[in-house]
Amino acid sequence: MSVLYLLSSLGVINGLLIGAFLVFRNQNKVANAYLGGLLLALSLRIGKSVFYYFEDNVDLLILQIGLSACTFIGPFFYLYTKAIYKQHRKIHTRNTVLLIILLASILTIGSVYPYRNHPAIWNGYIIYGIYYIWAVFTLLGLYNAVKMLKPVILKPSTMSKPQQHLAMLTIAMLIINLTYQMALYGLFTYIWGALIFSFTLYFLLGRMLLSSKFFSPKPTDQPLANASKKLEELNVLMDTQKPYINQKLKLDNLAVQAGLSKHSLSKLLNEEYRHGFAQYVKEFRVKEAKQLIHTRNELSLEGIGYEAGFSSKSSFFDAFKKITNSTPSEYRKSHQLVA
Known part of the structure; x- marks a missing residue:
């Protein structure tokens, strides 16, 4: 259990740090800003799962924060894939409005019906509504990802590094979403989502390090096939x-x-x-x-x-x-x- 706690906790901490870096230090790259938001939302949600799984007495405010973060996971994934596909160079007003509406809605609900006083409402209508938003926007993001990966989806060996990272992130997002959706009905435990997130995060970081010029083979001068x-x-x-x-x-x-x-x-x-x-x-x-x-x-x-x-x-x-x-x-x- 201590190993699971360590892996999950490190994934959450590193996800928060990397997410904050992408949001606040990479403002000139729209896709990276959305990826940072996605990592922050995932880290908060998964951090709640880690606390809930390993701690006996968890403050209900932590549960409320974790569930509220779920509202943004799907939308940030969708906006990330959309920014790559459409090659956005700036954050569009309609995307900002979408995020503001979601933030205002979840803050209003949290103020009127705080989890500490209304756990039954949160575990009923609110959580189902949040998970519905998560699922819908994840599917929209999947649609964008498939359009970008369609030319190489049956030829994974021909994928470029950015395509490999997008494919890995998309698969991880689908698995995490399915894990949490099924855990809602008691079919899985939430900790699997935390572990998948941690392994994906470290895998992508490792790939980025190994893809540096020092490790990359020099391109050959052989003729391009076909x-x-x-x-x-x-x-x-x-x-x-x-x-x-x-x-x-x-x-x-x-x-x-x-x-x-x-x-x-x-x-x-x-x-x-x-x-x-x-x-x-x-x-x-x-x-x-x-x-x-x-x-x-x-x-x-x-x-x-x-x-x-x-x-x-x-x-x-x-x-x-x-x-x-x-x-x-x-x-x-x-x-x-x-x-």
């Missing part, structure tokens, strides 16, 4: 999901969506496509701009450039001129004449 097929698949992804409309799209982001490592994608675009990442993205943005010129007459040319993913008017006009041998205004005029 390069033409991979480029075709990448072209389909660009046409269907349009990641290029994100003005801050980077090689790393596209590699995650394509199910390739950063090195493999760079090699593919330099050797098979032959013009590199920047030119590849510009061509799709210009293609999108031409389509918008045909279909969105209400937009200005500058607006069309932004809609297509260009970050400035000058970069849009320069790329359009080089690729089509005409300016956007000349292209629009010629199209209007034909129409």
Whole structure:
């Protein structure tokens, strides 16, 4: 029992420390901030389980805090996967509103019906409502994760490091959620959720340490297997999901969506496509701009450039001129004449 207590407690403490670090010291990375919130919520909930499992007389306020934290586990997991999938660069207002509504709701309920005075209400309607929110948002997060992992889900050996971490976190979230949902009906003990959380946390930390440059093998110069097929698949992804409309799209982001490592994608675009990442993205943005010129007459040319993913008017006009041998205004005029 002492070993279980040690493992569970260390997982909770480290989860709180890492979560706080990600929230308060990594504000420029939206996904990391949501991951920090997820770790904080999980740590508080699991800390409650550890106390409840190993201590005989637990203050009911601790139970209330732990159960309240459950409200945010599913939403933070959903927002984390959404931020990665949509490549969010800032925290959107609607996501902040969602978290504020959840916080205001659980604080109001906790003030009106404190656990110390109303344990029956908490163990009835409130806990079922909290677990329902947890389950629904976990499924929404799973939907985002599956969309990102779909290209490699049947080929785990081809997963990049970020994809491996996302897959591991998603599996852990599902198992923890199922464990607690089933424990609610007496089918499991809550301590399993604490142990799964601890093992997952340490596994991911170990993977991150081992993936440092010191331990990583140097990339080889061998030709990329099935390069033409991979480029075709990448072209389909660009046409269907349009990641290029994100003005801050980077090689790393596209590699995650394509199910390739950063090195493999760079090699593919330099050797098979032959013009590199920047030119590849510009061509799709210009293609999108031409389509918008045909279909969105209400937009200005500058607006069309932004809609297509260009970050400035000058970069849009320069790329359009080089690729089509005409300016956007000349292209629009010629199209209007034909129409």
